[in-house]
Structures are given as C-alpha cells and as structure tokens.
Amino acid sequence: MTGKDRRFPLSLSSVVDQQKRSSSGSPSVRVATPQTATQNAARSLTGRVTPAIERRMSANPERQQPLVSESVRRAMVARLANQGIKDKLVLGAMEAVQRHLFIEPGLVAQAYVDASIPIGYQQTISQPYIVARMIEVLRNGGVLNRVLEIGTGCGYQAAVLSVVATEVYSIERIRPLHELARTNLRPMRIANVRLQYGDGMLGLAQAAPFDGIILAAAGLNIPQALLDQMSIGGRLVAPVGARHQVLQLVERVSKFDWVHTTLEDCHFVPLQAGTV
Numbered sequence: 191m192t193g194k195d196r197r198f199p200l201s202l203s204s205v206v207d208q209q210k211r212s213s214s215g216s217p218s219v220r221v222a223t224p225q226t227a228t229q230n231a232a233r234s235l236t237g238r239v240t241p242a243i244e245r246r247m248s249a250n251p252e253r254q255q256p257l258v259s260e261s262v263r264r265a266m267v268a269r270l271a272n273q274g275i276k277d278k279l280v281l282g283a284m285e286a287v288q289r290h291l292f293i294e295p296g297l298v299a300q301a302y303v304d305a306s307i308p309i310g311y312q313q314t315i316s317q318p319y320i321v322a323r324m325i326e327v328l329r330n331g332g333v334l335n336r337v338l339e340i341g342t343g344c345g346y347q348a349a350v351l352s353v354v355a356t357e358v359y360s361i362e363r364i365r366p367l368h369e370l371a372r373t374n375l376r377p378m379r380i381a382n383v384r385l386q387y388g389d390g391m392l393g394l395a396q397a398a399p400f401d402g403i404i405l406a407a408a409g410l411n412i413p414q415a416l417l418d419q420m421s422i423g424g425r426l427v428a429p430v431g432a433r434h435q436v437l438q439l440v441e442r443v444s445k446f447d448w449v450h451t452t453l454e455d456c457h458f459v460p461l462q463a464g465t466v
C-alpha cells in the first residue's frame with residue numbers, strides 16, 4: 191500500500207484489508223513504548239481498544255513530549271470521572287487517545303488541562319470534559335454503529351469517537367482544518383474514520399441514516415437536514431445558542447417526532463454555513 195492509498199477518507203474495503211493483514215501476522219514489529227502501560231489500561235477499561243488505537247500510541251514519535259506522560263492523561267481521566275463521566279468505554283477512549291498529538295507544539299503543555307485550546311482559524315479543540323460528556327450522552331450505554339460529527343477541527347473528537355463507534359464520518363467547513371485533521375489522523379491509521387470537507391449543516395445524505403450525530407459548534411437551532419438524517423431511535427447531541435448556549439439532546443422517536451432535552455450550559459465556537 192502506498193502512502194497515497196492510505197489517505198482519508200479510507201474505503202471500507204481498506205478497513206477490512208488492513209484488519210486482515212494485521213491479524214495474519216504481518217511483520218509489524220511491536221516495540222514497547224512509554225505508552226504501553228496506557229494501552230493496557232485503556233484495553234482493560236474498554237475491553238475493545240482496536241489495533242488502530244494501539245498503533246497510534248507509538249505513532250509520530252517526533253511529536254511525543256516527555257512531559258506528556260501517560261500519568262498526566264490518566265490524571266485527566268480521573269478528573270473526568272470526578273466531574274461525573276461514568277461510561278467506562280468513554281473514559282477508556284479518553285485515556286487511549288493522545289490529545290497532545292492534536293495540539294501545536296507551543297501549546298502542548300496545556301494538552302491535558304480541562305480547557306479548549308486554539309487550533310487556528312479562530313477555532314478550538316474542545317475541552318476534554320465536554321468531549322467525554324457529549325459522547326457519553328450520545329452513546330447512552332448502547333452501541334453506536336454509524337456516527338456523524340459536524341466540526342472535525344483538528345480531529346481529536348473524531349479519534350475518540352473512533353474507539354466507541356463502528357464507523358465515524360466527520361465534516362469540516364474550513365479546508366486547512368480538514369487538512370490538519372487528515373495530517374493528525376494519518377499516522378494513527380484509524381481505519382473507521384472518514385473525513386469530509388463541506389458544510390456540515392447539510393449533513394451527509396449519502397451516508398445517512400446515523401444513529402448518532404454530534405455537533406462541535408453551536409447554532410441558534412439544529413439544522414433540519416441533520417434531524418432528517420437521524421435513524422429512528424437515533425440520538426443527536428449539540429450545543430445550541432449564541433452567547434448563552436446549552437447542550438441539547440435530541441432523540442428521534444418516530445419518522446415525524448423528535449424529543450428535545452436541555453442538559454447543561456456549555457460554550458462552543460459558532461456553527462457557520464458554507465465552506466471556506
């Protein structure tokens with residue numbers, strides 16, 4: 191496989207092929223890294239950390255910072271649990287994904303602080319708590335097959351989603367950020383995430399319906415196209431509002447009925463129409 195072939199979006203066949211190759215004893219050498227214990231911890235927490243997640247642990251060594259140790263990430267996960275995140279699969283995913291690899295080198299020391307961090311183009315990587323909270327609400331202890339994320343940003347939340355869902359589609363409207371996410375995710379070889387450049391307010395009709403939709407940017411309301419692309423029984427989590435924002439859960443209970451529940455205050459960058 192050439193480097194070009196590995197570019198996102200990856201086809202489902204490449205996912206299957208990759209899994210076949212790794213299970214058929216390809217000559218990939220497993221080297222113990224400082225992250226090995228984290229992998230083990232994540233595996234024992236989630237019970238289903240994928241080979242892609244394991245590979246990502248040792249990916250991109252030049253961006254590994256000695257100060258960003260597994261214990262710092264474990265402390266972040268302990269904080270999330272104290273803040274009320276209960277879902278073990280979500281906590282395991284937060285422990286498995288190395289947030290510092292999504293942050294520019296100058297800001298890496300902030301990587302495991304519970305704060306949003308600039309990623310350029312006036313956008314931010316969401317704070318760990320809200321990423322965990324939204325995914326916990328989306329999952330509701332159930333199985334997520336096909337998930338759509340609006341607002342890829344640097345790709346961090348998409349990577350976390352890749353641990354808890356079978357297939358993840360993520361749309362970004364700012365081309366350089368879409369490219370940044372590609373660059374960040376490529377060395378991690380996550381086979382079940384597909385990145386799409388476009389206006390997420392229109393959803394992704396060709397991949398619909400989704401049993402989970404997550405918005406990483408706040409609109410004044412939730413676009414009807416996204417409500418229409420939910421499967422019946424599906425869940426959508428989104429920040430809604432302008433200066434004052436609340437997290438909303440929408441459950442599609444029938445072809446024509448959606449139930450909205452307001453959860454808690456939050457603060458996100460705005461959802462904007464069109465592409466740039």
Ligand code: SAH
Nearest residue numbers: 315341343344346347363390406407461462
């Ligand atoms: N999930 C991201 C958070 C990025 S911030 C992460 O983990 O880093 C939210 C992102 O939503 C921004 O990159 C912004 O450009 C994007 N966005 C805003 N409106 C959008 C739209 N209509 N379609 C797609 N992306 C959008």
